[in-house]
Amino acid sequence: MNEDLLLSSYTYQLPQKLIAQTPAVPRDSSRLLIVDSLTSCVHGVFHDLDKWLKPGDLLVLNNTRVIPARLYGYKITGSQVEILLLEEKANNCWLALVKPGKRFPEGAEIFFDSANASQSQGNFQLKATVVGRDETTGGRILQFELPPNKTLWQLLELYGQVPLPPYITDNKSANDRYQTVYATKPGAIAAPTAGLHFTPELLSKLQHQGIEQTQITLHVGIGTFRPVESEQITQHTMHQEWIEVSQATVAKILATKAKGGRVIAVGTTASRALEGAAREAQKSGKTLQAFQGKTDLFIYPGYQWELIDGLITNFHLPGSSLLMMVSALIGRNRLLKLYQEAIALNYRFYSFGDGMLILPEAKI
Structure with a gap:
């Protein structure tokens, strides 16, 4: 061998x-x-x-x-959620890794808050719904509800964080x-x-x-x-x-x-x-x-x-x-x-x- x-x-x-x-x-x-x-x-x-x-x-x-691809959110129950955006799809959808993934079947909703976003977007709250699963990555397809004339790219600086590798713990x-x-x-x-x-x-x-x-x-x-x-x-x-x-x-x-x-x-x-x-x-x-x-x-x-x-x-x-x-x-x-x-x-x-x-x- x-x-x-x-x-x-x-x-x-x-x-x-x-x-x-x-x-x-x-x-x-x-x-x-x-x-x-x-x-x-x-x-x-x-x-x-x-x-x-x-x-x-x-x-x-x-x-x-x-990009600020790591977002922290929560379910309607209050459970904390972490997602890592991987790739943009059509119709405001993104492929993402979701933690904890087993708890997110199709139809599950994730909400995201940001103090900065509230100042610039009024009462808008970012929300994503699981609409599919990607077998290759084990990720989920998330469809985001966005303000008029906005893309998620434009909102990432407000909601997202730059994703450092997991072995960097004291940066x-x-x-x-x-x-x-x-x-x-x-x-x-x-x-x-x-x-x-x-x-x-x-x-x-x-x-x-x-x-x-x-x-x-x-x-x-x-x-x-x-x-x-x-x-x-x-x-x-x-x-x-x-x-x-x-x-x-x-x-x-x-x-x-x-x-x-x-x-x-x-x-x-x-x-x-x-x-x-x-x-x-x-x-x-x-x-x-x-x-x-x-x-x-x-x-x-x-x-x-x-x-x-x-x-x-x-x-x-x-x-x-x-x-x-x-x-x-x-x-x-x-x-x-x-x-x-x-x-x-x-x-x-x-x-x-x-x-x-x-x-x-x-x-x-």
């Missing part, structure tokens, strides 16, 4: 104290583990990223913006610290965390040194953060996520490749968007073309990379599809050994944690 295809092969022990609760200040003062060959690594600081990149390289950034940072400095397109329910290390000053410095930048969009959804549960990971089904790779980005990537430059994805979400677009282009016999739509691409060891040469990423949870994706780039055994070294040196893990730069020379 190929151990790379077993869920139990993607485990490691992480001390609780190494789960970062707050981001580094400033953002680019986080540590950076540089994987620069098949056998070695170097330890640095993120603001020195320019030392490891070259003029002519291209950074691909995910410009998605996290006192402002919500904008869970957004990249280049986040412009709302739609994600989690941040593309590799991008949280960048500051405007660092991006400007890289640009002045001839390190180009371009952007894609992948709205991080349940597909990215839902754990793999099948012991045979090939049986795992990735939930679809919306991506956009523009013609301008395609042109930059092709020009970079033609000149011998390296395409460095900032984060696993940027990697998934690029490789997902490449897979769609293959259907029409092309290497890459502009794409807008959904991808369910699951990348694990054995995957043949089409576009990316290197990767900037954070340290990921055991058993996650993200850990498997990075393993597909440099090998599972090596990645877990690097994680052990990072743990021994007290690197900070997960969303607000430190970063890793994997250069092309380190790819298997």
